Amino acid sequence: MAAENNERDNKYLDNEMEAQEMEKSFEVNNGHNSDEYDASQIQILEGLEAVRKRPGMYIGSTSISGLHHMVYEIVDNGVDEALAGFCDEVSVTINPDNSVTVKDNGRGIPVDIQKKAGKPAVEVVFTILHAGGKFGNGGYKVSGGLHGVGASVVNALSEWLEVEVRKNGEVYKQRYERGKVMYPLKKIGTCDPDDHGTTVTFKPDAEIFEETVFDYKTIKTRLRETAFLTRGIKIHLKDDREEKHDRTFHYEGGIKEFVTYLNQANVPLYPNVIYCEGERLGIFVEVAMQHTDAYTENIYTFVNNINTPEGGTHLTGFRNALTKTFNDYARKMKLLKDNDANLSGEDIREGLTAIISVKIEDPQFEGQTKMKLGTSEANQAVSQVLTEQLTYFLEQNPQVAKIMCEKSILAQRARAAARKARELTRRKSVLEGAGLPGKLADCQEKDPEKCEIFIVEGDSALGPAKNCRDIRYQAVMPLRGKVLNVEKARLDKIYANKEIQGMITAFGTGIHDDFDITKLRYNKIIIMTDADVDGAHISTLMLTFLYRFMPDLIKEGHVYLAQPPLYYVRKNKKLYYAYSDAERDKLLEQVGKDADVQRFKGLGEMEDQELSETTMDPETRTLLRVNMSEDSRSELDLTFTTLMGDQVEPRRLFIEENAKYVDNLDV
Numbered sequence: 001m002a003a004e005n006n007e008r009d010n011k012y013l014d015n016e017m018e019a020q021e022m023e024k025s026f027e028v029n030n031g032h033n034s035d036e037y038d039a040s041q042i043q044i045l046e047g048l049e050a051v052r053k054r055p056g057m058y059i060g061s062t063s064i065s066g067l068h069h070m071v072y073e074i075v076d077n078g079v080d081e082a083l084a085g086f087c088d089e090v091s092v093t094i095n096p097d098n099s100v101t102v103k104d105n106g107r108g109i110p111v112d113i114q115k116k117a118g119k120p121a122v123e124v125v126f127t128i129l130h131a132g133g134k135f136g137n138g139g140y141k142v143s144g145g146l147h148g149v150g151a152s153v154v155n156a157l158s159e160w161l162e163v164e165v166r167k168n169g170e171v172y173k174q175r176y177e178r179g180k181v182m183y184p185l186k187k188i189g190t191c192d193p194d195d196h197g198t199t200v201t202f203k204p205d206a207e208i209f210e211e212t213v214f215d216y217k218t219i220k221t222r223l224r225e226t227a228f229l230t231r232g233i234k235i236h237l238k239d240d241r242e243e244k245h246d247r248t249f250h251y252e253g254g255i256k257e258f259v260t261y262l263n264q265a266n267v268p269l270y271p272n273v274i275y276c277e278g279e280r281l282g283i284f285v286e287v288a289m290q291h292t293d294a295y296t297e298n299i300y301t302f303v304n305n306i307n308t309p310e311g312g313t314h315l316t317g318f319r320n321a322l323t324k325t326f327n328d329y330a331r332k333m334k335l336l337k338d339n340d341a342n343l344s345g346e347d348i349r350e351g352l353t354a355i356i357s358v359k360i361e362d363p364q365f366e367g368q369t370k371m372k373l374g375t376s377e378a379n380q381a382v383s384q385v386l387t388e389q390l391t392y393f394l395e396q397n398p399q400v401a402k403i404m405c406e407k408s409i410l411a412q413r414a415r416a417a418a419r420k421a422r423e424l425t426r427r428k429s430v431l432e433g434a435g436l437p438g439k440l441a442d443c444q445e446k447d448p449e450k451c452e453i454f455i456v457e458g459d460s461a462l463g464p465a466k467n468c469r470d471i472r473y474q475a476v477m478p479l480r481g482k483v484l485n486v487e488k489a490r491l492d493k494i495y496a497n498k499e500i501q502g503m504i505t506a507f508g509t510g511i512h513d514d515f516d517i518t519k520l521r522y523n524k525i526i527i528m529t530d531a532d533v534d535g536a537h538i539s540t541l542m543l544t545f546l547y548r549f550m551p552d553l554i555k556e557g558h559v560y561l562a563q564p565p566l567y568y569v570r571k572n573k574k575l576y577y578a579y580s581d582a583e584r585d586k587l588l589e590q591v592g593k594d595a596d597v598q599r600f601k602g603l604g605e606m607e608d609q610e611l612s613e614t615t616m617d618p619e620t621r622t623l624l625r626v627n628m629s630e631d632s633r634s635e636l637d638l639t640f641t642t643l644m645g646d647q648v649e650p651r652r653l654f655i656e657e658n659a660k661y662v663d664n665l666d667v
């Protein structure tokens, strides 16, 4: 995922320059003379051809994530119309042929001739790079970040695209194929004068995209997020392909409801979500937050409805203001005594779920992937709005303030204990030399690039795994007993846990602030558990630990799940392995239905040869690499809190809803 996004760098610079050059050429060619029209047509084709030549520069990637960006790009235009106050509904339909229709009830893209280009504004929107939002009364277009690349990019990367505009009682239509205009904008009929809006249908080009089948769940998650961030908007999503879906997202509470949604699997510490909003320095700021009894911190930041996973100035402003406001209040109310140390930001944020959403006219982005807000005024704007309104809130709600304070003080103590435990571990490892855990059966090779470690469940699997590994580069480490559920434990308990200590030391990377991926001792960390319900549970616990404490190992693709076979199929003394129900059925078709089928064995019951061949030997095994989509971290966090949290009902619902995908999961 991370590697896939690298192409995005600098794409804005490039587009911006091309767009400016394009505009210049139109200033020269603004006549209606047909020769000049041809000349401008060539310019346009060159512009869109550039997009088709280097699609990654414009849409991020040509993988499934780029495919979905096509949809978001068009949807965001409808949402912008809603933000400007001219529409309140956007509907998205995934059609049976994997084309997508996006319809809004806004003013309709203008159809009058734009002077500069000498053609209808709507045609300009779809054929000239970066033309979006540069006409009309302007100023409202706040889309930024990775999107806002414009409808012309989507058009260039679509096999075909059709736009219909309903405006002033008339319906207009135009069609494009791979960016080329098929006919001049035409009136195709009339409509109720009260009916107005824009409808766009497009089919992403299979010549461009590696994958052209939309994933319903990914689009659903994104549209739900957009609906939370745009209070009051109604977003419909319909899937008209084989497997039908129909959903509407509409949240009058906006980001307040987003926080409630994210906290559904945990127990809130106080009933209401704290909400602040205000405008400072031309920046519109909204913050919603609520603590739960969880120990993780879940803060999501957005700029113009676009997620900024690396945070930035708005997040800094939030953190500083929260820490200072809370400490000031606690001192003033004597919740903190004169001799007590201040609460740290981390202590105050333990168990906090928060959404920070800012709307800025011309946001500046930083960082390698341009996903970090750089606009310095955002720091002050968020900080001022929060300080002012949170101070008032705490004064008005002393009982909530007290709960927050008690939670923070517990977090502070646990953190101090954890620090001690960590120092102790560190000192111990210095005293004991290399300090590798005793139960680690290490490999001989020292070059991490060539090494892998199998984390196995219990001692029964340890024996066979040790016997049939290649000791030169394969290490094995057993986990005894149940792995600690890190969603339900404070730091001190986590650091004190022997199994977790063992893993941290074996991996060599350290943890949290000390984490250093260059110290990783194994290129592949392979979780190997039985192919049954208990095994799936242990894998999930392991993944939860890695996700929360060493997410970079997952992001960088170092984490794998071993795949022991689910079935053995025996026929005429030949043995076949099947790794899924579908594979078993296919095998049975091939070898005949009368074959002998046996369900999985525990790793501990396998013959050495068998375990090696099916699960461990790189020549013959299958490994699943665990990856992490950066598209919606909030949804991924929710998955973990739901699976591992205290609330039974949300977990049951989640498993029911996802039963198809997680067959063996029982938690």
Ligand code: TSJ
Pocket (backbone or CB within 6 Å): 073, 074, 075, 077, 078, 081, 102, 103, 104, 106, 107, 108, 109, 110, 125, 133, 135, 136, 137, 138, 150, 151, 197, 198, 199, 200
């Ligand atoms: F992406 C897109 F261009 F294809 C697209 C645009 C897709 C969708 C689903 C909606 C839209 C869109 C654009 N909806 N509403 C608008 N509004 C305008 O373009 C518009 C209308 C009127 C005026 C005006 O000043 O009168 C100005 C604008 C920008």
